[in-house]
Amino acid sequence: MPIDLAQHIRNIPDFPIPGVQFKDITSLLLSPDAFNETIARMVDLAAEARVDRLAAVDSRGFIFAAPMATRMGLPLVLLRKAGKLPGATLSYDYNLEYGQASLEVHADDVPSGARVLIIDDLVATGGSLKAAAALIEKAGGETAGIGVVIELIGLGGREALADYDLFSLVTFEVDE
Numbered sequence: 001m002p003i004d005l006a007q008h009i010r011n012i013p014d015f016p017i018p019g020v021q022f023k024d025i026t027s028l029l030l031s032p033d034a035f036n037e038t039i040a041r042m043v044d045l046a047a048e049a050r051v052d053r054l055a056a057v058d059s060r061g062f063i064f065a066a067p068m069a070t071r072m073g074l075p076l077v078l079l080r081k082a083g084k085l086p087g088a089t090l091s092y093d094y095n096l097e098y099g100q101a102s103l104e105v106h107a108d109d110v111p112s113g114a115r116v117l118i119i120d121d122l123v124a125t126g127g128s129l130k131a132a133a134a135l136i137e138k139a140g141g142e143t144a145g146i147g148v149v150i151e152l153i154g155l156g157g158r159e160a161l162a163d164y165d166l167f168s169l170v171t172f173e174v175d176e
């Protein structure tokens with residue numbers, strides 16, 4: 001029987017603010033089989049694009065991108081929240097489903113013309129991943145695609161990212 005990854009993702013209503021159905025991946029991480037299957041499926045989909053590097057969105061994206069990078073034998077670039085990276089950075093401000101943030105990348109981590117696949121746990125409005133793609137492009141790279149474990153339907157994420165190839169493993173309606 002294939003593993004139903006959706007069954008391993010816990011829903012927490014009204015977190016972090018009333019009205020948000022929070023998709024909690026900590027329950028997925030507690031199952032080594034489900035976590036392993038998640039990485040295997042992400043790697044299979046990632047292999048469909050020509051990719052030179054992976055980039056991971058702070059912080060939950062790190063959990064999935066790091067094992068993918070070692071399995072794929074690719075360099076991993078960290079896209080971090082403001083003020084965390086020690087070297088010279090480029091940054092981009094964006095809106096979340098429930099707040100505002102800024103992403104940064106080390107300017108030297110993206111060679112000119114490098115094809116970068118961006119990885120995160122989840123797409124909601126697409127704001128974080130749009131900022132991630134903008135950063136990669138500002139640094140001189142090309143966005144080879146975007147991969148997420150969870151796609152929330154109803155907040156316009158896929159539409160906001162229409163310029164990019166986006167793959168996801170599991171979809172949920174935003175109010176589900």
Ligand SMILES: O=P(O)(O)OC[C@H]1O[C@H](OP(=O)(O)OP(=O)(O)O)[C@H](O)[C@@H]1O
Pocket residue numbers: 057058059060061095096097101120121122123124125126127128129157
């Ligand atoms: O599509 P969007 O509306 O931009 O929302 C999705 C983003 O929100 C969450 O991250 P969050 O900023 O909460 O940080 P975390 O990973 O550190 O929990 C999630 O991990 C995505 O990165």
Ligand SMILES: Nc1ncnc2[nH]cnc12
Pocket residue numbers: 020021022023024096097098122124152
């Ligand atoms: N509904 C949600 N669940 C988990 N992470 C999120 N990031 C943005 N919206 C989210």
